[in-house]
Amino acid sequence: MTEWWRDAVIYQIYPRSFQDSTGDGIGDLPGITRRLDHIADLGADAIWLSPIFTSPQKDMGYDVSDYTGIDPLFGTLDDFDAMVARAHELGIKVIIDQVISHSSDKHAWFAESRSSRDNGKADWYVWADPRADGTPPNNWPSVFGGPAWEWDAKRKQYYLHNFLIEQPDLNMWNPAVQDALLDTMRFWLERGVDGFRLDTVNYYFHDDKLRNNPPNPDYDGPETYPRQLHIHSKNRPQNIAFLKKMRALTDEFPDRMMVGEVGDGGQTAIDIMAKYTAGTDRLHMCYSFEMLSPEFTAAHFRKCIEGVQTGAPDGHSCWSFSNHDVMRHVSRWAANADDPDILSRQSAAMLMSFPGTICIYQGEELGQTETTLVYEELTDPPALRFWPEVKGRDGCRTPMVWDASQPNAGFSDGTPWLPVKGAQAAHAVAGQQGDDSVLAAYRDTIAFRKSQPALRWGQTQFLDLPEPVLAFTRTHEGQSLTCVFNLSTTPVTLSVSGDTAMTGPARADMQGQSLSLPANGFAWLTGAVDLTM
Template sequence: MSHTAELSTPLEASGEPLWWKGAAIYQIYPRSFCDSNGDGIGDLPGITARLDHVARLGVDAIWISPFFRSPMKDFGYDVADYCDVDPIFGTLADFEALISRAHELGLKVTIDQVFAHTSDEHAWFVESRRDRTNAKADWYVWSDPKPDGSPPTNWQSVFGGPAWTWDARRRQYYLHNFLSSQPQINAHNPDVQDALLAAMRFWLERGVDGFRLDALNFLMHDLDMRDNPPAPDDGRRKTRPFDFQLKLYNQSHPDILNFIKRVRSVCDEYGAVFTVAEVGGDIAETEMKAFTAGDDHLNSAYGFDFLYADALTPQFVAQAVAKWPDEPGMGWPSWAFENHDAPRALSRWCKPEDREAFGQLKAMLFTSLRGNIIVYQGEELGLTQVEIPFEQLQDPEAIANWPLTLSRDGARTPMPWHVQADKGGFTIGAPWLPLGDENLSRAVDRQEADGGSLLNLTTRLLHLRRANPALRLGDFTVLHADDQVLAIRRVDGQNTVSGVFNLSSQPAPWPDSLTDAGQVLAAVNGANMGALPPYGALWIAEAD
């Protein structure tokens, strides 16, 4: 059951475990974290002012969603300049001050890199679309129409409609897997790869400790421009044209792996830089493992197992974790229950009347997982999905697919800092999205003053995880998984912690496979040795 240190705990040159191994990372969506200048939009100085809150939680790092110069048609994921800060968020000096403060507090800083596409306002694309002979003519994916004038392939955009837009200047179509204002990079071009790697170096030179690589499996396209085949009927509801195809040719190109090796080589020049790939789609597990295999690819991959799941069940958790066994050559997983693209978990996984108890159970289970855990801002408060009326929607995906939409806006609402303050202490202006009355009642200051709050529980659990080698680095064995109860064991050397979780709203019997002896490290909802009330959970430090 135990494992070797060489396999599971790679070391830095100092002999210490790599900082990111088993780390807890706090995701900050900058538009919604804290507004320092009263314009209703969060910014970099606002983040810096609130970093004490993040450090107190006991996380190891922050991940900041895009803050680069952008027309904000997809709220920063349409980058117009990879090496500058958008004025909405502040200045490059503000970012450098943020990094300095984070490092003072012992926090590493990771940022997004959006390499699959840029904004159509990026200088590269402005030049590329000018004609077919300019220096950047081949920096994006351009193709002639079919003889009848229709697009080159049948590929569909994630956000709806064809993935091709006609450009009269070149009399060609350009590819965009998302918005038409997000033209696809031609990453087959070595000059484009060099430019992307130069952007990484720009931020590494400023002290960045890691990168999340957004939509990485969209980075390269099929050069033969083959049509995607139709997707078989798998029983799932199809709400977008994108869902009707197997995405064989507009994503998942095998040459992406060669670019990943170049990314890893650059990062290795700067020491223990953490790299994690965002990978979704029909073959996500296969791609995540390929992207992280061995010592010359990325450190970790960030999948969608839990982000869109309708329910959290013992079997589902067991199946997800089993995909990442502790074996030679296997990458290291990163997990998220929530993020800026997915509905809040407490709004998906339990009834409103059960949210307090379920939130505590969820926190214990999340902090028990083997791998890195990524806490989305407000998750430590138990924030829920806010219903945004159509006239207040900001998200282009939500507007385009109304009413059949996940409405990402509902998970991007501002952080509530002060329960009595106007606009929750997020801003003195008009917030870009409403906070929601229920979320305002869960404000940071109210929960800090309540010893039994989810915020204080999450803080205790994160500190326990960081201090306990078994919870942070140990292997993960499922001892029991039925319709109600999940029991697991984490082992690192001489350290053993077992966890038992009743994921149901009814009392559950204690699993025969789990010890009822040892020291209770933490417990929620009345759970104790041998007894599992509704949503009860506990950690047990097993005796030798």
């Protein structure tokens, strides 16, 4: 039997922006439960929840102070259990975030660790003495700006934080830390979750010699972090042994899975995805930020998919175009389309044609665009620090829109934590019930994927065509589909060789052996066919 996650469509929920049930302006677990029917109607197989654990919310829950508690902002453990039960009634799996490379500085573990150099948890975090001149131990920077080291006056040492000062890094070199984290994962597995999304999975281990990172000669942008090649502060080979421990734990429970977020870019990310999913004793799958980039070319999409296929032929990938950390793809790729709704339809068709597991981000199915915010509306730490050169992540995190006729488009009766603006309310669910809506296109495209074994499980072979055409054939047990996409605003005509016909909700026209693709057009052709321009 094929594991459920291998061809799943996963719907990412950003809990504080999905549905508020209390009027405090922040989404919560009862709100998610209320809206699960929307996800079931869409055709998604699973939901992934960004962090809902107890947290001071310095980084919107990615700073966990209790790994087995629900933050009161979102509800209670009973609310969580009710949500899981309702999701399972609807045939929806539940995946939760695990943020275990670092904790909050308010976690009880860190409070004990920083209290002295000889307590029971003294080495549960990464501590180091200053250099002779009092400066940090090495040159590692924080992702959010400044050095990755913070001085602690009580211990008279620095501690490592790859992200905010309030997010100290756990010391994975300590077996007791690994065991404690595995125990927290077991808690949620026993509570019925179906899988984990592992935040910053390539950050778990650091170089124990604390060697300096070399400079990155290829970056000259506004941020400090990309100015280094992070060969010592992350991507360490010791990660794999811990991934195996996590896999052994999840394998104790039937039908569970793990998907790791690789916080890196370029060929490095593809190589890591391959390593982390190779064989059957590591992660079930990985995703990186490669398809979350501004690049919108056939060569780029092909490189991403072929890179993983070549590097880990027995591994598995997860692909997405948007999430809570990047600009929404309809806005990010706007220069490649004349009509954002048509770009949304093409994006859905592409994503649902890709091999592996698919993840869509809340609002993507509505053709939602990035929200333009002013400084006074921001909450995201990088934006607050580096504005206006860095816009931050708030623009993709604004609330889900349900009904434009309701206050805050139906998200909340109170003041939302981020504003609901008119440009976003125009995409509300209630206004997209017609057959010609973006929402209908997503439902139809997901249903088409599910009806085609070749799209769900097929092998992938790319066709050698020039830009702007992306084309590949998916084949499974005798069924073949050729997927063709025009990634431009200029119409393209292709000659087709072979006995074929269009199928599915295409945006194209076929007359005899001629296939015409309008701006951002796409088509699925039966069989493995030859195409020429």
